[in-house]
Amino acid sequence: MRTLSAACLLLLSVSFAGAQPNRLALVGAHVVNPTGYPSLENATVLIEGARIVAVGPADQVVVPEGTRRVDVTGKWIIPGLIDAHIHFFQSGGLYTRPDIIDRRHIVPYEQELQQIRQRLPDTFARYLRCGVTGVVDVGGPFWNFEVRAQACQTLRAPRVAVAGPLISTYQPEALTTDDPPIIKVNTPEEARALVQRELAYQPDLIKIWYIVRPGETPAQHLPLVRAAIEEAHAHGVRVAVHATQLETARLAVQAGADILVHSVYDRAVDKDFIRLLKERRTLYIPTLIVWEGYREVLSRQVQLSRAELEWANLYVVATLFDLYADTSYRPPSAAWIEARMERLRTAQHNLKRLQEGGVLIAAGTDAGNIGTLHGPAIFREFELMAEAGLTPQQILTSATLHGAMVLGRPEELGVVEAGRLADLVVLDANPLEDVRHFTSIRFVIKDGHLFHPEDLIQESPADLVQRQLNAYNARHLEAFAATYAPDVILYDFPSTVRLSGLQALKARYGRLFAENPHLHARLLGRITLGPYVIDREHVIGRADGRVIHAVAIYQVVQHKIQRVWFIR
Numbered sequence: 001m002r003t004l005s006a007a008c009l010l011l012l013s014v015s016f017a018g019a020q021p022n023r024l025a026l027v028g029a030h031v032v033n034p035t036g037y038p039s040l041e042n043a044t045v046l047i048e049g050a051r052i053v054a055v056g057p058a059d060q061v062v063v064p065e066g067t068r069r070v071d072v073t074g075k076w077i078i079p080g081l082i083d084a085h086i087h088f089f090q091s092g093g094l095y096t097r098p099d100i101i102d103r104r105h106i107v108p109y110e111q112e113l114q115q116i117r118q119r120l121p122d123t124f125a126r127y128l129r130c131g132v133t134g135v136v137d138v139g140g141p142f143w144n145f146e147v148r149a150q151a152c153q154t155l156r157a158p159r160v161a162v163a164g165p166l167i168s169t170y171q172p173e174a175l176t177t178d179d180p181p182i183i184k185v186n187t188p189e190e191a192r193a194l195v196q197r198e199l200a201y202q203p204d205l206i207k208i209w210y211i212v213r214p215g216e217t218p219a220q221h222l223p224l225v226r227a228a229i230e231e232a233h234a235h236g237v238r239v240a241v242h243a244t245q246l247e248t249a250r251l252a253v254q255a256g257a258d259i260l261v262h263s264v265y266d267r268a269v270d271k272d273f274i275r276l277l278k279e280r281r282t283l284y285i286p287t288l289i290v291w292e293g294y295r296e297v298l299s300r301q302v303q304l305s306r307a308e309l310e311w312a313n314l315y316v317v318a319t320l321f322d323l324y325a326d327t328s329y330r331p332p333s334a335a336w337i338e339a340r341m342e343r344l345r346t347a348q349h350n351l352k353r354l355q356e357g358g359v360l361i362a363a364g365t366d367a368g369n370i371g372t373l374h375g376p377a378i379f380r381e382f383e384l385m386a387e388a389g390l391t392p393q394q395i396l397t398s399a400t401l402h403g404a405m406v407l408g409r410p411e412e413l414g415v416v417e418a419g420r421l422a423d424l425v426v427l428d429a430n431p432l433e434d435v436r437h438f439t440s441i442r443f444v445i446k447d448g449h450l451f452h453p454e455d456l457i458q459e460s461p462a463d464l465v466q467r468q469l470n471a472y473n474a475r476h477l478e479a480f481a482a483t484y485a486p487d488v489i490l491y492d493f494p495s496t497v498r499l500s501g502l503q504a505l506k507a508r509y510g511r512l513f514a515e516n517p518h519l520h521a522r523l524l525g526r527i528t529l530g531p532y533v534i535d536r537e538h539v540i541g542r543a544d545g546r547v548i549h550a551v552a553i554y555q556v557v558q559h560k561i562q563r564v565w566f567i568r
Contacts, residue, residue, distance in 0.1 A: 028073030034397035080133025080423030082403025085364025089140035099172035124157035126375035139207035161204035168209035188227035263347035274357035293371025312373035348388035461556035
């Protein structure tokens with residue numbers, strides 16, 4: 001099977017031809033590898049150019065003269081993380097799936113797509129910031145192939161494997177454009193023809209959207225699925241299938257699917273299904289977080305982690321709160337919410353059984369869908385996998401070695417060992433003790449280049465203030481306080497002190513967030529003048545019913561909010 005497009009390899013060879021290999025030694029860390037590969041204490045990892053050339057005990061690995069040495073004593077080195085299911089044509093924001101919730105009267109879909117493409121360098125960098133050095137985009141418009149080319153030529157970008165448009169049994173009208181991400185086929189001949197059309201772009205995968213609508217049966221669409229798989233396999237290309245019901249998933253694997261890109265959530269998997277996946281070595285990607293993201297955003301119950309608030313795109317995050325101020329919006333019913341929660345519980349139960357049954361599990365998020373944010377979504381996915389009963393070691397394996405299998409590079413990535421590509425993450429805390437430690441990122445190494453995480457995302461004063469506003473709307477006290485200087489002072493304009501110092505700020509806003517669970521500040525306008533950011537805000541959702549109209553003047557000094565003046 002084809003493992004990486006020749007086009008991407010050619011771009012890499014052209015981009016880096018003639019570059020002198022740099023040598024880097026990471027000295028003194030614990031090396032933590034996926035299951036089946038040795039881990040080491042007090043190790044040295046020696047890198048030359050883009051590859052690891054030696055891994056071993058620190059007193060046995062010879063570090064050549066002139067090598068850059070980085071002391072990582074007491075740290076942990078893991079392979080670079082791989083998110084095995086994302087979509088670059090979706091932003092993760094509220095306006096990205098008009099077939100789910102139609103807000104095109106506010107943000108036209110064409111405008112949403114344009115913004116997504118403009119933000120690609122930022123999206124790439126945010127993946128690296130999260131230690132994600134590889135992603136698999138399992139379907140989007142034909143311009144997906146341009147995204148792969150752009151990533152191949154961008155230093156601060158993950159490795160990208162892509163599929164083209166989803167070969168589908170259903171066509172969402174709201175996503176139909178001149179270059180749609182999903183294309184419905186009606187006959188096996190049409191399915192084969194679409195595969196052939198995509199083959200011209202050298203896809204890493206072919207993706208099938210196996211959707212069974214009410215009144216239809218899985219068997220009705222099976223000839224289309226089988227034809228697409230046969231055509232792809234005839235040309236050495238693997239096939240990933242969206243099949244979330246047990247019977248569609250079973251039929252897809254029997255027809256030759258290499259990868260199932262979502263959990264089965266309609267019922268418990270059975271022994272025959274588990275045996276089938278194990279025997280076929282089918283990769284299974286649970287994408288647990290995606291149901292949580294939709295449920296929280298559409299029900300106006302958004303809960304974001306500090307990593308999501310700080311490392312995801314700030315302006316995408318801001319859209320997740322837009323429904324709070326929309327008085328015409330009617331949230332889904334309690335029954336709808338419970339049904340989505342039941343899907344997640346079933347998916348977690350099935351994940352545990354499949355893991356115990358020896359099925360290959362690869363971590364993936366479906367990032368880009370509403371509420372599933374590019375970059376940090378992987379950390380919440382880890383938490384949900386742990387809740388399902390997987391161990392940190394199993395989760396690490398799913399996000400490294402098995403992710404490399406989905407990416408198509410299992411011999412080059414996913415393990416810290418000599419000869420493999422130098423995609424690594426250095427952590428401050430042991431990931432095998434707690435999956436939350438995957439966020440304790442000290443360094444990210446991609447292709448042998450060492451990055452300080454804080455250098456990967458640059459914030460302007462306006463960006464910092466937006467991050468503060470997002471944390472306010474999420475009522476996340478630690479993320480909110482992290483935007484302020486230790487000696488911050490808040491004033492009623494022009495000079496009446498409201499509070500002074502970070503501890504006083506945390507005490508006041510901690511009470512505010514606790515007592516007002518529906519609090520929401522809507523940004524009505526913003527002006528930036530050097531280090532000053534002037535916001536006009538409309539605050540609703542207070543328990544006392546008060547609506548506040550205010551102007552806030554923020555002064556930013558050394559990447560922290562130093563002073564704020566409120567005009568009411």
